[in-house]
Amino acid sequence: MRSTGSYAHQRCVACAQNISNQKLVQGILDSIPSPEAACLSAEDISPSSNGPRDDDPDDLFAEATEEVSLDSPERQPILSDGPSPAITPVTPVMISPRVDVFDRSPDQDEDEEENRDTFDIQISVSDPEKVGDGMNAYMVYKVTTKTSLSIFSRDEVCVKRRFSDFLGLYSKLASKYMHMGYIVPPAPEKSIVGMTKVKVGKEDLSSVEFVEKRRSALERYLLRTVKHPALLKDPDVLQFLESSELPRAVSTQALSGAGILRMVNKAADAVNKMTIKMNESDAWFEEKQQQFENLDVQLRKLHASVESLVCHRKELSVNTASFAKSAAMLGNSEDHTALSRALSQLAEVEEKIDQLHQDQSYADFYLISELLGDYVRLITAVKGVFDQRMKAWAKWQDAQVMLQRKREAEAKLQYANKPDKLQQATDEIREWEGKVQQGERDFEQISKNIRREVGRFEKDRVKDFRVVIIKYLESLVHTQQQLIKYWEAFLPEAKAIA
Amino acid sequence: MMLLAVNVDLQTDATLQVDISDALSERDKVKFTVHTKSTLPNFKQNEFSVVRQHEEFIWLHDSFVENEEYAGYIIPPAPPRPDFDASREKLQKLGEGEGSMTKEEFTKMKQELEAEYLAIFKKTVAMHEVFLCRVAAHPVLRKDLNFHVFLEYNQDLSVRGKNKKERLEDFFKNVVKSADGVLVAGVKDVDDFFEHEKTFLLEYHNRVKEASAKSDRKIRSHKNAADDINRIASTLYTLGTQDSTDLCKFFLKVSELFEKTRKIEARVAADEDLKLADLLKYYLRESQAAKDLLYRRGRALVDYENANKALDKARAKNKDVLQAETTQQVCCQKFEKISESAKQELIDFKTRRVAAFRKNLVELAELELKHAKGNLQLLQSCLGVLKGDT
Numbered sequence: 001m002r003s004t005g006s007y008a009h010q011r012c013v014a015c016a017q018n019i020s021n022q023k024l025v026q027g028i029l030d031s032i033p034s035p036e037a038a039c040l041s042a043e044d045i046s047p048s049s050n051g052p053r054d055d056d057p058d059d060l061f062a063e064a065t066e067e068v069s070l071d072s073p074e075r076q077p078i079l080s081d082g083p084s085p086a087i088t089p090v091t092p093v094m095i096s097p098r099v100d101v102f103d104r105s106p107d108q109d110e111d112e113e114e115n116r117d118t119f120d121i122q123i124s125v126s127d128p129e130k131v132g133d134g135m136n137a138y139m140v141y142k143v144t145t146k147t148s149l150s151i152f153s154r155d156e157v158c159v160k161r162r163f164s165d166f167l168g169l170y171s172k173l174a175s176k177y178m179h180m181g182y183i184v185p186p187a188p189e190k191s192i193v194g195m196t197k198v199k200v201g202k203e204d205l206s207s208v209e210f211v212e213k214r215r216s217a218l219e220r221y222l223l224r225t226v227k228h229p230a231l232l233k234d235p236d237v238l239q240f241l242e243s244s245e246l247p248r249a250v251s252t253q254a255l256s257g258a259g260i261l262r263m264v265n266k267a268a269d270a271v272n273k274m275t276i277k278m279n280e281s282d283a284w285f286e287e288k289q290q291q292f293e294n295l296d297v298q299l300r301k302l303h304a305s306v307e308s309l310v311c312h313r314k315e316l317s318v319n320t321a322s323f324a325k326s327a328a329m330l331g332n333s334e335d336h337t338a339l340s341r342a343l344s345q346l347a348e349v350e351e352k353i354d355q356l357h358q359d360q361s362y363a364d365f366y367l368i369s370e371l372l373g374d375y376v377r378l379i380t381a382v383k384g385v386f387d388q389r390m391k392a393w394a395k396w397q398d399a400q401v402m403l404q405r406k407r408e409a410e411a412k413l414q415y416a417n418k419p420d421k422l423q424q425a426t427d428e429i430r431e432w433e434g435k436v437q438q439g440e441r442d443f444e445q446i447s448k449n450i451r452r453e454v455g456r457f458e459k460d461r462v463k464d465f466r467v468v469i470i471k472y473l474e475s476l477v478h479t480q481q482q483l484i485k486y487w488e489a490f491l492p493e494a495k496a497i498a
Numbered sequence: 499m500m501l502l503a504v505n506v507d508l509q510t511d512a513t514l515q516v517d518i519s520d521a522l523s524e525r526d527k528v529k530f531t532v533h534t535k536s537t538l539p540n541f542k543q544n545e546f547s548v549v550r551q552h553e554e555f556i557w558l559h560d561s562f563v564e565n566e567e568y569a570g571y572i573i574p575p576a577p578p579r580p581d582f583d584a585s586r587e588k589l590q591k592l593g594e595g596e597g598s599m600t601k602e603e604f605t606k607m608k609q610e611l612e613a614e615y616l617a618i619f620k621k622t623v624a625m626h627e628v629f630l631c632r633v634a635a636h637p638v639l640r641k642d643l644n645f646h647v648f649l650e651y652n653q654d655l656s657v658r659g660k661n662k663k664e665r666l667e668d669f670f671k672n673v674v675k676s677a678d679g680v681l682v683a684g685v686k687d688v689d690d691f692f693e694h695e696k697t698f699l700l701e702y703h704n705r706v707k708e709a710s711a712k713s714d715r716k717i718r719s720h721k722n723a724a725d726d727i728n729r730i731a732s733t734l735y736t737l738g739t740q741d742s743t744d745l746c747k748f749f750l751k752v753s754e755l756f757e758k759t760r761k762i763e764a765r766v767a768a769d770e771d772l773k774l775a776d777l778l779k780y781y782l783r784e785s786q787a788a789k790d791l792l793y794r795r796g797r798a799l800v801d802y803e804n805a806n807k808a809l810d811k812a813r814a815k816n817k818d819v820l821q822a823e824t825t826q827q828v829c830c831q832k833f834e835k836i837s838e839s840a841k842q843e844l845i846d847f848k849t850r851r852v853a854a855f856r857k858n859l860v861e862l863a864e865l866e867l868k869h870a871k872g873n874l875q876l877l878q879s880c881l882g883v884l885k886g887d888t
Binding site for chain 1: 734
């Protein structure tokens with residue numbers, strides 16, 4: 001019978017050294033990899049050394065609170081000998097995800113006929129390790145980029161990044177691109193509760209799972225970010241992926257993904273409240289907004305149901321294990337030899353099945369639940385972008401109102417006969433005419449950008465869901481095949497009772 | 499409806515066949531139609547039916563237990579009281595929450611709960627039927643007069659529920675019994691067979707209890723998971739109808755798949771309940787009945803030994819010797835009679851138990867296989883369609 005200890009061991013394997021999330025999922029499909037190296041050593045790693053790669057999820061409070069120190073541990077680029085190409089479950093398992101390459105600046109006009117060059121870029125986030133000591137320690141992740149793209153300086157780069165670095169990247173990208181109507185993928189959420197558990201130092205199941213969950217989320221975040229053609233070429237992104245040292249993101253609490261989205265939403269609310277209903281001349285936008293609203297509702301609902309399923313399947317696994325033990329005990333006390341043996345066999349079958357349920361609940365979670373969570377957050381970003389357009393429209397309208405006022409003021413001055421003020425008024429009119437034109441241009445531009453972004457987003461969404469759902473169904477197939485195997489082995493034992 | 503006893507292996511013969519041919523669930527009681535076919539001369543007709551309620555089954559069971567003549571037999575355990583409370587509560591809650599869900603969801607959940615109600619109903623019928631079949635199959639009990647009255651008398655047996663005083667008496671009787679049980683269990687039996695049986699039954703009973711509780715919990719989790727899949731299927735359906743991209747067909751197909759697999763999962767849980775959980779519950783009750791038999795024998799042994807001592811004393815004092823001799827003889831006969839039949843009963847118990855477990859484990863495995871294969875086929879065919887679309 002398996003003890004709790006080995007449960008932890010099995011899960012540790014997932015977060016251990018060289019096993020990426022992809023392997024975790026693959027492991028579910030193939031079979032759990034044999035328990036390997038010790039997962040969790042409590043070795044402290046001094047900031048200045050590269051340190052051994054032992055996992056130690058003892059992350060600390062620093063992550064959850066404001067970081068004020070600017071010194072970063074020295075990170076040396078290490079040529080990766082590490083994990084095999086890690087493609088998250090989100091993208092196809094093939095090496096090269098197809099992504100559009102736009103070799104034009106974001107402002108250029110080009111909608112449907114894009115050059116679809118295939119290129120490859122693989123990013124993996126791995127090897128979470130604890131850096132530092134005591135209250136100021138934190139988790140650091142290895143980010144490996146393998147690519148043949150020319151914008152990168154090398155074929156393969158490894159850097160070490162901490163969670164706040166990811167948040168910092170997102171905040172920069174959001175502030176640069178969101179107002180232009182770009183859908184910037186949100187970074188994973190902070191989790192004070194989750195991190196605290198990890199930091200308390202207990203190398204138990206939940207903290208191990210938390211670190212793995214976060215690692216996986218960070219990886220998906222990066223992959224989504226570079227899938228965006230404009231973001232891929234952004235210097236901040238390149239710096240994040242390549243440079244060995246990154247200036248510490250200051251005050252990331254306010255700038256967390258959730259923080260930014262909150263800001264955007266607040267702004268949006270303000271916009272909604274203060275403006276007159278926007279005269280939507282373009283039915284496409286109205287329709288799309290409604291669609292995203294509906295999608296949001298349903299995805300959230302689905303997410304909740306899947307989370308419930310994950311929970312119940314875990315419960316089922318635990319209860320099956322418990323039943324297996326009691327069946328074995330019953331078999332022991334049964335005094336009819338053949339029946340006793342059959343009951344022991346039943347206990348073994350049930351034990352194997354409990355492992356199956358556990359693996360399946362993993363698949364439920366990592367494949368479906370996390371995908372849904374990601375998309376719920378992504379759709380918030382999409383809605384944010386629509387709100388930015390409304391803001392742009394409002395600005396344009398305000399400029400028009402202002403222009404009108406200036407014209408009226410000028411007309412009045414004409415009668416009042418104050419030549420110097422008249423000149424000023426005329427100048428202001430010209431100024432505001434310019435602003436109106438700019439406002440209109442901006443509005444048109446953001447509208448065009450959004451159309452393109454939404455098109456791209458939807459294509460990605462279709463691909464993501466298709467791929468993930470198929471993979472999920474394959475995991476279900478595997479479970480059933482195993483069940484058949486186990487029960488087929490048991491049946492003759494049951495029949496042998498005489 | 500004919501629900502054959504699934505967890506007991508019984509030889510039925512033409513001289514006496516009993517089954518529950520129909521049942522009606524009313525507000526707070528269930529009415530069972532007990533149908534008898536018999537060639538025995540005791541009955542006025544060859545085939546007849548009466549309507550009985552749960553209390554009347556209990557009355558019959560208790561009359562066996564209280565009958566000294568049957569002290570040497572394993573009395574078939576009484577069927578548990580029909581309990582629809584939980585199911586009824588759920589249906590009520592559903593009715594209250596009707597406003598908060600869509601019509602489709604409500605209809606679906608209502609169907610689920612009704613199916614659950616029906617399943618509980620079928621089970622209680624089966625358990626009452628098993629009890630009657632066990633009695634009918636027993637060479638001695640089948641001749642019992644109360645049993646015949648139960649089967650044939652087509653008026654109400656007027657067996658009212660035990661009043662308070664009687665219930666208290668029962669309570670005390672049970673307390674004394676368990677204290678005695680400890681006492682009796684402590685005395686090592688001269689007879690190896692019974693000594694072994696005692697040790698075996700004490701442990702076995704506890705293990706079955708444990709396994710029964712654990713299997714219930716497991717099956718409940720399974721049902722919960724199936725419910726989740728149900729909800730997921732519904733939401734996927736909505737997504738499918740709303741989505742503006744190619745995903746709409748995708749979602750609809752997957753929703754359809756999950757609807758079907760969910761049904762299979764629910765069947766798996768139900769079959770596990772029937773073949774495993776019910777089996778364990780039944781043998782929990784039967785092993786208790788077997789323990790009760792051992793206890794009665796133990797009591798008879800104590801009485802016999804006491805009578806021996808009394809006889810020796812009487813002989814020593816040369817007083818009331820005849821009376822003491824008579825008492826001693828009666829006790830001796832009683833003890834020997836019980837021992838003889840108890841031995842056979844316990845051997846039969848083992849035979850029945852092994853046969854029932856074999857039957858159920860085989861059927862369980864076959865059903866699990868059937869469902870897994872069904873599930874697999876659905877999944878693979880859906881995957882084929884979905885992959886082909888891309």
